Amino acid sequence: MARVSVTVDGTRYVDEVEPRTLLVHYLRDQIGKVGTVVGCDTGNCGACTVLMSGPDHVARSVKSCSVLAIQADGCAVTTVEGLADSDGTLHPVQRAFHEQHALQCGFCTPGMIMATVDLLRENPHPTEAEIREGISGNLCRCTGYQNIVRAVQQAANGGAAPSAAHSAPVESASAESASVESAARPVAHSPAVTS
């Protein structure tokens, strides 16, 4: 067993782990961060994506199935459970995914959101092509990615929807799930605007 000290979503954990333990299994099985999920065995799907920052304190996305828990020793890890403010206010990327209907079953969503956070850190104003390339390490089977692209565009635009045109007025589901009413949506048949 090896001892690791990892800060996850702002809380420091010190644990004994088997050297072979993957970060994703450490997160899920040892500290109960089951919001981060496993979708494949080969690093292809990205469902397990989290942010990890090392000595340079830059939080970069990693596929936590491809990182050993012991490699995270001394690092800070942010999962989808640590993104929202302590008062429950959603992170702009979480909000954008909700408002752009960028998720259906939601299984890829934690990884997709974390990958988006990192994409926008590196490139705050990506083009549509850069967005598609930037999230191409994360697979989604439900959405065809169209609304995920829109969500990334909304998050990049500081919360504004990617186009001023409306196809249908969008309304908030409830106070707990969104704080912004009537986000604008692009016309359904217009190609998504690139910024």
Place this chain on the structure above:
Amino acid sequence: MTATIAQPEVGRARLRKEDARLVTGRTRWTENITLPGMLHLAILRSPYAHARITSVNTAPALDRPNVIAAFSGADVAETQGVLACAWPVTEDMVAPTYTPLAVTEVRHVGEPVAVVVARDRASAVDALEAIEVDYEPLPVVLGLEEALAEGSPLVHSDKGTNKCYTWIFDSAEAGTGGNAVQAEADAEVVIKRRYVQQRLIPSSMEPRSVIVDPSGGEWTMYSATQIPHIVRFLLSATTGTPEHKIRVIAPDVGGGFGGKIGVTPEEWIAFTAANRVGRPVKYTESRAESMVSAHHGRDVIQDITLSARRDGTLTGVSVKLIANMGAYLGVVGPGVPLLGAFMYNAIYKVPAYRFECTGVFTNTTKTDAYRGAGRPEATYAIERAMDELAAELGLDPVEIRRRNWITHEEFPFTTVCGLVYDSGNYEAATEKALSLLGYDDLRAEQAARRASNDPVQLGIGVSTYTEMCGLAPSRILGALRYGAGGWESATIRVLATGKVEVITGTTPHGQGHVTAWSQIVADQLGVPFDDISVLYGDTRVANKGMDTYGSRSLAVGGIALVNACEKVRDKAKVVAAHMLECSADDLEFTDGAFRVRGNPEAAKTLADVALAVFTAHNLPDGIEPQLDSEATFDPSTFSFPHGTHLCATEVDTETGQVKIRRYVCVDDVGKVINPLIVEGQVHGGVAQGIAQALFEDAVYDESGNLITGSFAEYLLPSAADLPTLEADRTETPATTHPLGAKGVGEAGTIAATPAVVNAIVDALRPRGVHDVMMPCTPERVWRAAQDGSGRGSS
């Protein structure tokens, strides 16, 4: 009594209630659930596609750390039950015994052979290597035509044949149309084509997972399934466990696409293991296990013949299929081709039709429903063949369709299969799509590129589809020999404070039922959207249901919901009349309240009535103090959405690279409850249809090993692989039920595949190309571009 409302919820682009937990990671996937005392299961699987099991020794596994139990199929042969096929499509269908764990023989790579139960998953998986299994390899058969050939190795030697069934529909015999053989003999033009639907893997992002808790003489199963009700029924029926002692819960389920319609070996094995150790047992598959053990889809060889006059008018359609069942029969596997059987005539006025399908066993993973189930195959074949007919006659692909489709004045239209299409407007959807695409301009560009011999050619693919969904009228299912009905159930519980709990027998796994059902009920009962909860996916809560598949939830379950609301209103009206001291006949339900006709200020809302019923201090004589109601709806017919999908591709003849430049789809799914959700369903469906056309292919080597056994080889498209989708709608309401809605879950997948391949072939047609096999990889496209008339096969 109907509800009228000034500002209806139905039709609004409500953001989803479901999202709050999903975007914050507070989700109950089966794999996230931990029960007290829970143990973990790992499964040893066959490395052979066909072999006799001569011995299994699980004892060494028991010496490994943390191992609690280990057993083989032989150890539980008497108690493990069987996996039933619910759709014996013919009286003489060959249905081999399908046991959860193989006992004497394995028939595909990945078939479960033995298990270990341990205190943690890693220990269970580690201990698998200690199990000793001796196999005696047997001859393997993989190809469909090889399996039917004389002298082929047999997948099930005791059956004496690899043929599972042959099922025939002939419109002349059925009395619904003419004789297709005669039509072919008399035809001025005959188009004969063979298409191959490659094998696909549904690949929901959440792997399957199951927990069985056997505590207290009852069995609770948590499973990542689309069909908890059917699992409960079949677990009871095949293990002898009393149905009322079984509770099946489908918690949050991460996608299905048909891949989680199953009664799976893993569920039954977990049940057996939990019984052996007397404690809760969890199994979650790895993706590698999922690829070889969860059922696959499609894998059909299609021979289609169109008979026509020289003006392009169809005079007959004949179809002959060979469908790969795999090594065993899935729960509805044999019936999947039948779901397409009545769709090869599509949107066209076909006077004569014959369909024949032969199901075949091979040493491969079983096949079963995958998004569209039978209808994508049918739509692909007819829409590809219609383009071939157009090319043969020198007609534009849109024109050949115009000359044959049912016009909007002709609805309701009885098809050559005897189905009555209730409504549709193919002209309107097509016109809108052509206009959005700028069809004429692209045809001009195509001509210019052809004239200049541009190495990058432009192709335009047309797909005008309809489908039968909203599964399904129970009588028709019975006539097709399916083992269950197609009704759906809904319950409304009105709480004392006027809040409402809705219980649905449908089992969503990403479709947004909680949001859409809330919108429907809000209008029906005058209750705010946020005051409605929707409960589902637990047989103890939603005790009746037929679950979610076949684009049925709204088209069938939604009607049950409307009917249940009507019963609530009828009950509440009597109480409201008593409260308002008027006759119930003087009340109408408008804008969310019971109002006295001519005096709308005199009103009682459902919340007013609910409180009065809760206190029950002053109810009319003989009135029960509750407003709850339940309704079960059995549809009279299917749902027939339709639409026109257009795909413009740039095909690089020097590299074989295909780039989708534009993808325009105009779908008509009738009345829309929530346009956001509809659009999302179309996007996702189209993506899967494009994926079949261009990327996905489950491939076996000659020994029967799946060589596309991970997402590194089985190519789910990423965002970078897919185009911007331009989705629009027309709205022609269904006329067969009060909601007017039609199914949408499978429409995109059904429509998209032929649109893409038609576009590729269209680009290369001047080079003599009339087909490219799916998936249209750069190599196949390049070969087709080089060798002209070739099929571009590898």
